[in-house]
Amino acid sequence: MATDYASLRKNTGFSISKSTLKNGTASGSILQNLPTPARPVINASDVVVPEGYTVEPVMVGLSFPTDVSFAPDGTIFVSEGGSSWPTRPYMPARILVRKPSGETEAITMNVQAGPRSVTWHNGDLYFTLKGGYHMQVVRYSLETGEMKILIDALPSGGWHEPGGPVFGPDGLMYFGNGSVTQQGVALPAGFTVDLAKHPNAHDVPGQDVTLTGNNVRSRDPRMPYPYMVESGAFKPFGTPAKKGEVVKGELFCNSAVWRSRPDGTDVELLAWGIRNPFGMAINDDGELYVTDNDFEEKGERAIANDPDRIWHIKKAREPFGSVKTPDWYGFPDICGDGLPVNHPSHLPSRGKAAELLIENPPKWAGPAAFLEKPHSCMCKMDFCRSDAFGYKGELFVAEWGTLAPLNSPRPEDLDHGFRVIRVDVNKGTAEPFLHNKTMGPASSVGGGGIERPVSCKFGPDGSLYVLDFGVAKVTPGNMLAFAHTGVLWKVTRK
Numbered sequence: 001m002a003t004d005y006a007s008l009r010k011n012t013g014f015s016i017s018k019s020t021l022k023n024g025t026a027s028g029s030i031l032q033n034l035p036t037p038a039r040p041v042i043n044a045s046d047v048v049v050p051e052g053y054t055v056e057p058v059m060v061g062l063s064f065p066t067d068v069s070f071a072p073d074g075t076i077f078v079s080e081g082g083s084s085w086p087t088r089p090y091m092p093a094r095i096l097v098r099k100p101s102g103e104t105e106a107i108t109m110n111v112q113a114g115p116r117s118v119t120w121h122n123g124d125l126y127f128t129l130k131g132g133y134h135m136q137v138v139r140y141s142l143e144t145g146e147m148k149i150l151i152d153a154l155p156s157g158g159w160h161e162p163g164g165p166v167f168g169p170d171g172l173m174y175f176g177n178g179s180v181t182q183q184g185v186a187l188p189a190g191f192t193v194d195l196a197k198h199p200n201a202h203d204v205p206g207q208d209v210t211l212t213g214n215n216v217r218s219r220d221p222r223m224p225y226p227y228m229v230e231s232g233a234f235k236p237f238g239t240p241a242k243k244g245e246v247v248k249g250e251l252f253c254n255s256a257v258w259r260s261r262p263d264g265t266d267v268e269l270l271a272w273g274i275r276n277p278f279g280m281a282i283n284d285d286g287e288l289y290v291t292d293n294d295f296e297e298k299g300e301r302a303i304a305n306d307p308d309r310i311w312h313i314k315k316a317r318e319p320f321g322s323v324k325t326p327d328w329y330g331f332p333d334i335c336g337d338g339l340p341v342n343h344p345s346h347l348p349s350r351g352k353a354a355e356l357l358i359e360n361p362p363k364w365a366g367p368a369a370f371l372e373k374p375h376s377c378m379c380k381m382d383f384c385r386s387d388a389f390g391y392k393g394e395l396f397v398a399e400w401g402t403l404a405p406l407n408s409p410r411p412e413d414l415d416h417g418f419r420v421i422r423v424d425v426n427k428g429t430a431e432p433f434l435h436n437k438t439m440g441p442a443s444s445v446g447g448g449g450i451e452r453p454v455s456c457k458f459g460p461d462g463s464l465y466v467l468d469f470g471v472a473k474v475t476p477g478n479m480l481a482f483a484h485t486g487v488l489w490k491v492t493r494k
Contacts, residue, residue, distance in 0.1 A: 034061060034484070039482070041448035043447060043449065044057060046437060047436065048434065053492065053493050053494065054491070054492050054494060055489055057488070058489065059078065059098060059104075059487065059488040061484045062485075063485075064080055064083070064088055064091060065080050065455075065469060065470070066080070066115065066118075066455065066467075067115070067119075067127075067455045067467065068118070068455050069118045069457060074459065075098065075120075076097070076465075077095055077120060078096040078488060079096075079127060080093065082114030088480075091483050092108055092114075093108070093114025094106045094108040094109065095107040095127070107125075111129055111131060116162050116278075117163065117165070121262070124140060124142060125139070126167075129162070130156055130162055134152050134153060135254075137173075139262075153252040155177075155180060155204045156180065156254065157197070157200075158203075159179065160178025160179050160182075160254075162176065162278075163276075163278045168286050168288070168316070169284065169285075173260050174258070174259045175259075175280070177256055177277070178274075178275060178276040178277060179331060180254055182296065183296065183332070184203070184331065184333070185215075185232065185301055186237035187218055187237070188299075189299045199222075199237065200236045202237075203233065203254055203255065203332070204250050204252070204253040206249050206255075206273070207326065207328065208246060208248055208249045209358045210358065211233060211234070211244070212243060212359045214357055215232045216300045217300070232357075233247075233332060241357075253269070255273055255274050255275055255276075255277075255331045256269060256271060257270050257272075257274060257313055269323070269326045270323055271328070273331040274290060275295070276292055276293045278293070278379055279379050279381045281382055282316075282383075283425075287312065287316070288316035289381075289425060291308070291309075291380075294374050295346075296408065297351060298348075298351050299352070300351065300352045301354045302354065303335065304408075305345055305346055308372040308378050309336035309372065310381075311365075311369065313327070328363065328365055329366065330364055333357055333358050338364060338366050342354055350409050369423075369428060370428050372421075373413075374416065375403060375407060375408055375413045376401070376402065377402065377417050378400075379400050379453070379454045379455060381396060382396055382456055382457045386458065389463070391422055394425075395425055396422050396423075396433065396456050396458075397456070398453035398454055398466065399421060400454050401440075401452050402414060402416045402417050404474070405475070406478065415439040418435065419434060420432075420433045420456050434466060434489075434491065441472075443473070450487075451472070452468060453468055453469070465489065466488070467488055468489060469486055
């Protein structure tokens with residue numbers, strides 16, 4: 001039986017406060033010193049952009065920033081996600097507001113996990129919150145300070161992130177929600193991150209699925225002594241699946257993309273089977289694209305050489321309210337290249353090889369609009385709409401960068417990502433746009449350049465703003481992020 005998430009939901013404890021900040025901006029500076037040993041220097045001259053473009057830091061000292069948005073008057077909004085994972089020290093969840101005058105305010109909130117995105121639309125801020133058994137879509141009034149939860153029914157409490165919301169030319173709101181599980185089954189790798197807080201969390205399909213009964217055997221971190229347990233797909237940790245068992249699809253599933261009216265009503269499921277639809281962008285023709293990060297080569301259901309990808313969500317072209325059956329993009333059984341997780345090309349060199357979880361799955365909605373190197377970690381993105389900037393119609397994508405050697409033992413994966421690329425979604429090709437002189441984060445390769453781009457958006461001034469998450473150190477056994485090391489960069493055509 002599916003978990004009754006409504007009975008598990010607790011009071012979110014929303015509270016809003018504003019405070020004026022005096023520090024944290026560096027408009028127009030080229031070299032900026034920071035009082036943190038993890039990232040002591042910001043130096044724009046260490047960042048490579050095409051000839052004819054300049055780059056400069058606009059805001060520095062950010063803590064775990066996740067997204068950037070703009071009001072038409074040039075006001076900048078930066079979301080800081082706070083600390084919902086033990087891989088980060090505690091920092092408050094908030095949205096920074098930098099006005100054209102340079103004055104900066106903070107909209108703080110008492111939530112379990114902070115905003116994962118921010119979008120200005122018709123005078124209000126819209127953002128998504130990860131935390132608890134539900135992901136939430138929220139609207140915040142800049143005029144009154146009122147925060148309203150628009151949608152509070154999307155299963156969460158696990159590994160991946162919400163995406164959006166973004167607004168299309170049709171005026172509709174588009175948003176996504178990643179999978180609860182890391183690899184399609186709730187496993188010990190996610191215990192310290194999420195499952196200890198949300199032991200009943202599990203994936204929910206968007207269509208009826210029949211299970212193969214291929215369960216995954218693992219240790220049970222809840223026990224004080226070695227104890228093995230079996231877990232199945234679309235089940236809480238420690239609950240096995242039965243061969244031939246049917247799990248009902250639901251409108252409010254996860255690993256999915258929806259649209260609705262701006263007030264959150266008339267929700268329509270467009271697609272599911274997308275492991276992590278964190279980045280979302282709509283072009284002038286109303287075509288919707290989302291990023292998706294690959295499986296990991298580790299643990300009890302390890303999968304190798306799975307490319308990152310950008311999906312074209314074709315159902316977004318259909319009239320609002322007409323989508324009866326969502327498209328399926330492959331999670332948890334199909335890799336980004338369209339091959340099954342147990343294909344010889346995806347067999348791991350470490351960990352236990354994956355088995356298929358769904359019997360007679362829906363038709364695959366691929367191929368992807370673009371395939372990227374594994375573990376590049378494509379995040380937020382935006383279409384260029386300006387002839388003045390150049391590359392009009394191309395999709396600019398922030399690549400956070402690999403977590404190898406934590407999630408991949410392959411040396412070739414160590415420098416994937418750490419850049420911004422521009423993608424021709426019609427041709428399925430890409431070119432680098434912004435990166436360090438040596439590929440990799442500045443803290444590893446030296447200099448004061450970029451660390452981990454998490455978002456890139458075009459501002460009303462026509463410039464491209466690149467949000468840099470900051471320093472995240474990775475070892476074969478863990479990852480730790482550092483506060484006060486994030487930067488907002490501005491790229492302008494001369």
